[in-house]
Amino acid sequence: MNLTNTPEQEELRASVRRFLADKSPSEAVRRSMESDEGHDPALWRQMAGQLGLQGIAVAEEFGGAGYGPVELGIVLEETGRALLPSPFFATVALAGQALTASEDLEAQARWLPGIADGSLTATVALSEEQGGASLDAVTTRAVLDAGSWRLTGTKMFVVDGDSADLLLVVARADEGLGLFAVDAAAHGVTRTRLDALDPTRRLGRVELAGAPAGRVGPEGDAREFLQRVLDLAVVALAHEQVGGASACLDSAVEYAKIRVQFNRPIGSFQAIKHKCADLLLEVEAGRSAAYSAAWYAAEDPAELPVAAALAGSYCSEAFTHAAKENIQIHGGIGYTWEHDAHLYLKRAKSSELLFGTPVRHRARLADLVGI
């Protein structure tokens, strides 16, 4: 196992970081989050056109760069650091990885080129009204009607569910769970935006009333495939969380160096130093967790479930802790709307609850390792 970036991977990280520092500083993030679209469509096109980021983990035959979870993780760490409001996570990390994992060549040929060139946004819809991102709890029905699938049910907490062009919906057919592609503009699809905590990432409710669908991926009961899709989502999110936690630490440290009280920078007080040292420990441990999970996703899929549960639990808590301490270290200014600290807290807490809570990740890990 090699958990150190190659020079090419370092260059990828540096170029994404430069790009986002230039194109998506705090003012741009705030403009995007208050806009109708929830993101900057021009930036989205540049990400695809200039950097080819949407195609980073898409196979070359479908117009991508042909890299995998490790390189995607690097990009996500940077988008997480910049708190980028973007369909990137839902389109590339959720839907793109699901299509790649499906081994469904027809579905891949149909949608991956659009994802890679930035002309298509997409997402995966799993959770339902009872919440919990659980495969077991799925009640949305998939019924074959004259040779065509039709879906009926309600999906909740769908990332970019109010805006994505393509919905990959987990639903239950007679033969078991499966993944189904639904055109969001189709008849029988009703979407609303939820008033959710994180203004930089929108969540939607999707009602399906006999919506026409196409099956994606394995026939029969596709639970194993769907679990992999979920694990890949958790690993992708863990990279974003590490990036966010790292940004919070950097922000806290920078402020502690310049903020003077009692005639000295507050960073010279041990109470502040110790908080920052503890955050560094957690950020670095989180990196070990996320990077190794991406490595397993790419190289040793049998180990992915444990690695995903590990990273999901640790990185979720590390980010939320870092976001809270960042506000605390900033003091009053950290409690203002004007400062970005609250945006990181909101991203952190909502990410922590998105694909299974830390407690649930640990319960799964306990099952998997035989505790």
Place this chain on the structure above:
Amino acid sequence: MTTLTEQTGTVETDEEFRARLRGFLTENHPGRPPKDPAEKIAWQKAWLAALFDAGFAGPSWPREYGGMDLPFAQQVIYQEEYARARVPGPLGTGLGIAAPTIIKYGTEEQKERFLRPMLRGDSVWAQGYSEPEAGSDLQALRTTARRDGDEYVVNGQKVWNSSAEIADVIFTLVRTGEPDSRQHGISYLLVDAKAPGVTVRPLKDLTGASAFTEIFFEDVRVPVADRIGEENGGWQLVRTSLGHERAAGAMNQAALYRRVLSELIELARDRGLTGDPLVRDTLADLEIRVRIMRLTGMRTISDIQAKGEPGPASSTSRLFIVQFEQDLHEIAVDLLGEYGVLGKKDPHAVQRGRWVWGFLRTRASTIGAGTAEIQRNTIAEQVLKLPHDPAMPPR
């Protein structure tokens, strides 16, 4: 990565090295330690000598002083296999602390005289740094060494020394400058532990055992030739380490705690506790941390191999480990309920009271070799570059 072995003259791969080392450790395992303390030391010395004579001692040491001078990847393998084999570790604290200092700063004569006997276990070394009035603030140390011809006359008291009662050499820091000279007036001296005027007294710690001692120096005469480095230049030598052996050592800790946690999980299962969701959550949290310990160790190692330096993760790994070992033992005691309080002398004790003993012993984890608070200060100032505390003496 491959290396040329002296024995065969052929190229040996990492995995061949692992197999050869594992084979040696398995075939020559010394078995269980004798009960009698003196016999146990003799048993341990015999093991260290066998290890040295077979060419399996000093993974990071230069060959000219009896070491193996392994490439870094094989140092890591060495630490993993050593931890896995459950064979006795080194006697005294010289190997990890004094030896790198002598290798880097000693004279040729000192290297010849001290290194091989230390590595072979023939000579046991104990550290004498801390003093009653100089703990975290080690630069305030007061033990004096007054020059008298080609000797120093040493007076003062050291504390928290491990292995001093069996030591042949005490490596110590003494004040050769003015009383208030702090780091500018400290010298690094090697004191013959059997010399007249040296008194070693056991210090009973909170576990009831005496793992540490106090050392009293009364007009102890030490040859100037047994000073390492310059007079008043001892402070710069204090944190010497060899290459990246600490990073390799972290893998040893990770392997050790992997095993200990598996034993705890087994115990919890045997006692029917693992059906409880809170117990499962707690154990899963430890499982995550013990895995991260190893992953961070591996990441540090691949950083060293790729860039020549460990990344910031290595600066936090000790803090990560000591917090883990404290939590692990306390959780174990909690899981056992009232049985958690029974010590090794009680016939009803679970696993001879190992967990409650560990709970007590690991209080030292966040105190010894730099308190957790001092470590956090160091991380904050050296890695995160936060400003120095003006209330503390200048560095």
